[in-house]
Amino acid sequence: MSDELIQRAQWGHFDGMNFAVLTRLSTEETEGEELEPDGKSANRYMTGRDIKSTAEQEKDSREFIEARGGRVVFVYTEPDTSAWKRRRVRLPDGRVAYRVVRPVFEGALGDLKAGRAPNGERVDGLIVYDVDRLTRDPRHLEDAIETVEHYHRPIIDITGTLDLLTDNGRAMARVIVAMANKQSADTSRRVKRKHKAMQQKGIPAGGTRPFGWKEDRRTVEPDQAKLIRDAAKRLIDGAPWYAIVAEWNEKGIVSAKGKKWSVRVLQEVMSNPRICGYRSRTAVEFNPETGTESWSIVAVYDDEGKPVVGQHQPILTVAEWQAITAILEEGPKRGSGHNARKYLLTGTLRCGKDNCGAKLRAMKAPPSHGKPEGHFYYMCAGKATGQGCGGVSIAGPQTDELVKKLLIAHHEEQAKRRQAVTAAEPWPKEEQLARVHEDIEDLKQARRNRQISAERYYRDLAEYEAEEQQLKKARNAWQRKALANQGRPIDIAKEWARPDITLAEKRAYVEQAFTAIVVLPVGKGSRVPLRERLVPLTAESD
Structure with missing residues (x-):
């Protein structure tokens, strides 16, 4: 491909040339910027303060091209990207790296190299409002220079600050982008320092x-x-x-x-x-x-x-x-x-037959059984399914009602245990945690004074922090138990009677109280009370 397009762009003669426009809103950090609730940058658009809107960029670019005889055939818009901030990405070889991520920009360069816009039109060049709209990242600038220098596709701006068409212009563009990159880094550092000061206050x-x-x-x-x-x-x-x-x-x-x-x-x-x-x-x-x-x-x-x-x-x-x-x-x-299941005890009831233990399924009673409308059974899946033995079945509604009573009794027993607890005792390892804190501070001071090597500092620090984390976890659990003992446990009977309680809530209470409820089999023709067939397993009994 000849340099004709580059020469015509230098002369400003765009007759017969097709251009694409790249517009972008700036989302760089600013010193007046606020943080989101989670502490992350809000990245307010800078439109109206440092650069025109994307619509204004497109309008000015069209007028610039058409005044010189050219035609705009496509517009690339980047509404929410930064031309400077790096993000963590995984490279094709599997390595993790930090790059400025701009898929629209990269797609525009790819289309320009191929000479074809996404709408199928021929595209000869790319125009941006100014160099800041193109990039603030040296790596992306080199990609743009490659497109101009080796694919002979002009990339120009309408403010005159960007010149990628000559050797001197490309050298100056590298300087301008490097300074813009430093400006963004300086602003980011000041913003972070300000945010840290706000946090400390x-x-x-x-x-x-x-x-x-x-x-x-x-x-x-x-x-x-x-x-x-x-x-x-x-x-x-x-x-x-x-x-x-x-x-x-x-x-x-x-x-x-x-x-x-x-x-x-x-x-x-x-x-x-x-x-x-x-x-x-x-x-x-x-x-x-x-x-x-x-x-x-x-x-x-x-x-x-x-x-x-x-x-x-x-x-x-x-x-x-x-x-x-x-x-x-x-x-x-x-x-x-x-919980999205339709029955109270599916996933909780287990087959009690030897060498089975499968979860019981809910099955509607067939009309031949002469049961009331909506009657169902909890049953172990048949052997042919490969998911059970088929040897256990129990009436569903009666089992649900009995398990409700077992759940209420379980919580009442917990309430009695809490009432037996008098005053909350202090956590017995508070002094041990305080000593670990002191050891960490002593270690940091020793490193500041260069009394120990960096290798020893980080090795010992990791050990102290691991011990600190374990002690904090134990203390939190102790405090939670103490608070629970001081309060009144959930009144399950009252909760169950709520008119707005959902099946999912009921299932949640059952699953939290019982890790499983084993259903024992009965011999053919024998009658065993329902309560004797259920063996509830709680976290304590496990």
Whole structure:
């Protein structure tokens, strides 16, 4: 391919040439920018302050091309990308790297090299408003230069600051992009420093209003705060997460973003340190082995290692928040997720025949059995299915009613145990945790004074932090148990009688109380009381 297109672009003669336009809104960080509730950058569009809107960029580009005899055949729009900020990506060879991700920009260069726009029109060149709309990343600039230099496709701007058509212009473009890249890095550093200062002062972040607070992010919203307090008490007393989610959704209560609740969203709200008055932030951890990042909301700590108290009203006490955290750290349990089954005990009832143990299924009674409408059985699947022995069957409605009584009795027994507990004893390992904190501080000071090597510092620090994490987990569990003992357990009989209680909630209570209920077989023609056929297994009995 000849250099004719490049020469005509240099002269400004675009007769017969087809151009594509690349427009982009800037989402670079600014020093006046606020944070989202999770501490991440809000990245406000800079339209109207530093650059024109995409519509204005397109209009000016069209006028520029058409005034010189050319024709615009396609418009590429990048509405939500940064030309500077790098993201973690996985390369084709499997390695993890950080790159500026701009699929529209990269697609535009690919189309330009091929000489064909996405709409099928021939495309000879690309026009942008100015160099900032093209890129602030040296790697992407080199991709653009390659397109001009080796594929002979002109890339121009209408402000005159970008010249990729000559050697001198390309050299100057590299300088301009390098300075723009540094400017973005400097701005980002100042923004991060400002955000850190805000965190240390406990100033709330910007963004979406968190559930439980008003728009100022400082003042508690009374109705929502009451919901959170009631939910915390129920969780500590033993209620499953899904029971609360189902109740809130049934009542039309929505999240801060106006959406229905899920267990995950409720757990994020209840575990956020802000709920007990601490300033929180988003922590990102990178796993080099898997190449993945994990995000979590953690408390902000001051230079002395103490949690920073935020400039907002708390909803829960620190002890209540720690108890909720302990519940989450124990991991998922039966009854904590979404229950979509149509019968109360499917998944809980197990076949008690020797060498089977399969889960019982619910089967509607056939008309020949002469049973009332809706009658069903819990049955072990037949041998032919490969999923059971077919040797156990039990009446469904009567079993459901008996299990309800067993559940109520189970919770009443727990209530008696709590009443037997008098005053809460202090956690016996508090001094041990304090000594670990002191050891960590001594280790850090020794490293500052260059008394130990970096290798020893990180080795010992990892050991101390692992011990600290275990002790904190044990303390949280202790505090949760103490709070539960001080409160009243869930009144299952009252919960069961609620007119709005769903089957999913009932299943959650059953699954949390019983890891399984074994159904024993009976001989042909023999009659055994239903209660004697059920063997409930709880976490304690397991």
